[in-house]
Amino acid sequence: MKKIMVTGALGQIGSELVEKLRDLYGSDRVIATDIKASPEGSSGPYEVLDVTNGLLMYDIANRYEADTIIHLAALLSATSEERPLQAWQLNIGGLMNALEVSRSLGCQLFTPSSIAAFGPTTTKEHTPQDTIQRPNSLYGVSKVSGELLCDYYYHKFGLDTRGLRFPGLISYVTPPGGGTTDYVVEMYIESVARGAYTSYLSPGTFMDMMYMPDALNAIVSLMEADGSKLKHRNAFNVSAMSIDPEMIAEAIRKHIPDFKVDYKPDPLRQAIADSWPDSIDSGASIEEWGFQVHYDLDKMTSEMLAHLAVKGNR
Structure with a gap:
């Protein structure tokens, strides 16, 4: 390139x-x-x-x-x-x-x-x-x-x-843009902003x-x-982790102990999520071009919360 x-x-x-x-x-x-x-x-x-x-x-x-x-x-x-x-x-x-x-x-x-x-x-x-x-x-x-x-x-x-x-894909830089997996970014944002979040996906909904x-x-x-x-x-x-809303909430509580999550599943996005895999195999990427990741859930959560806290104080 x-x-x-x-x-x-x-x-x-x-x-x-x-x-x-x-x-x-x-x-x-x-x-x-x-x-x-x-x-x-x-x-x-x-x-x-x-x-x-x-x-x-x-x-x-x-x-x-x-x-x-x-x-x-x-x-x-x-x-x-x-x-x-x-x-x-x-x-x-x-x-x-x-x-x-x-x-x-x-x-x-x-x-x-x-x-x-x-x-x-x-x-x-x-x-x-x-x-x-x-x-x-x-x-x-x-x-x-x-x-x-x-x-x-x-x-x-x-x-x-x-x-x-x-x-x-999880990022603190851009706001959610209409994807089914956007709840993760929203959860991080709301945990910093008000200490609570209402998830549009049910607990136990695993996605990569x-x-x-x-x-x-x-x-x-x-x-x-x-x-x-x-x-x-x-x-x-390609994937780094397979997680559900409860796992993310628990990772956030390591930093914000009083963080609360409740659930109000949205039928459209829940149906989309339920049709997708719970976890995928990245073996071909590893074998053919050396794919690797550096962030797990805890490391990602630490960075997301730190950056969002800085943005919120600007």
Whole structure:
């Protein structure tokens, strides 16, 4: 990666990934794009881009001589259920444009998949890399479609496509953005703000999670990996921990002993969560490109609470 264009740069992943990439490769070599106007104090090039506009995407990538596109623009799970047509047009239409621009310019392409690509008939414990994928959410359907499209462009055109099946990503930097796993971030925020939280998922709802620094490192590691050693390329399972709301609450109580949690499950998000695996197997990522994590639940909790306390006192 020498000249990198990032779509969805103001989103949950993009807002932190852009800064990491600029630290690694140089500020002028990372072009941030999003549908919103340029934020104040941007540390490098920024362009307004609606990813459903393929001509504009091509123009920006070509003008900056990008050799890598990291395509992050998408609607997340719960929001996609509320706006399925918009989600399909953005998640798949935008990806098709990114694939075509990458093919035209010879770019390397990264786009994330998700544990939402699995479904209720998938093995829920230690979900393997290669298994049945019959999701029953629009977001999940778009992620499976995206995995297959990236595979197609690799096999048909030789396009260097790569991707990760992300679990829930936890960060103190950006607010929750409409994902089913957002309750974790909300719980941390509310524990600091008022010492209590009402969870929209029931206790015992296990899902895979990862702290954002580990996720960012995984993206860079995969993109820098020797492509000849990658067998799966576009849909690597990655995870750091399998946890439920009660486990997070207990981790928080080590720092905030009086923290209280009650439960009012939201039928939509509970149904989505119940259709996903309880835990996934990251073995292929470890074997093929050396995936590793540095944060467990306790270490993540300590950092989240410390940073949120600082933000709350500003």
